[in-house]
Amino acid sequence: MIVPYTHVMLLGGVLFLLGMICTLTRRNLIMIILGLEIMLNAAAITFVGAGLHLQQIEGQAIALFILAVAAAEVSVGLALVVCIYRQTGTVDPQCIEGNKCQLKPDQTG
Numbered sequence: 383m384i385v386p387y388t389h390v391m392l393l394g395g396v397l398f399l400l401g402m403i404c405t406l407t408r409r410n411l412i413m414i415i416l417g418l419e420i421m422l423n424a425a426a427i428t429f430v431g432a433g434l435h436l437q438q439i440e441g442q443a444i445a446l447f448i449l450a451v452a453a454a455e456v457s458v459g460l461a462l463v464v465c466i467y468r469q470t471g472t473v474d475p476q477c478i479e480g481n482k483c484q485l486k487p488d489q490t491g
Contacts, residue, residue, distance in 0.1 A: 390431030397424035411466065411473040415459040422452040 397420055404417030426445040433441015467473055 385431075387431060387435045390435075391428060394424045394428035394431065397421075397427065409474050409476065411463045411475055412460075414475065415456065415463070418459075419452055419456060422448055422455070426452075 401417045401420030401422075401424060404420060405414050406417075408414055408417065426448040429441045429444045429448065431441070433439065433445075463473055466478060470478060472478070
């Protein structure tokens with residue numbers, strides 16, 4: 383392995399921490415989804431690094447499943463964000479959760 387195992391684990395840990403900080407501190411649903419995506423990618427990096435370190439193929443197989451789940455999560459999450467934005471006019475989770483936002487008037491009638 384060209385890159386030392388500890389560096390791969392450190393990279394995965396730092397990326398996971400950055401994704402967690404992004405998820406917990408942002409007030410925008412799109413940024414929260416981005417933080418979750420970063421955390422999933424960090425997990426995939428650590429699985430690949432562990433698989434290479436142990437010389438097992440399972441690490442890469444699990445990383446492929448993580449990428450598939452991440453793609454599904456992003457597509458469903460962005461569809462929900464678009465739906466919420468059309469109804470409320472904002473993507474602020476605190477406004478949506480506390481029912482503090484004004485619903486946009488229905489433009490169909």
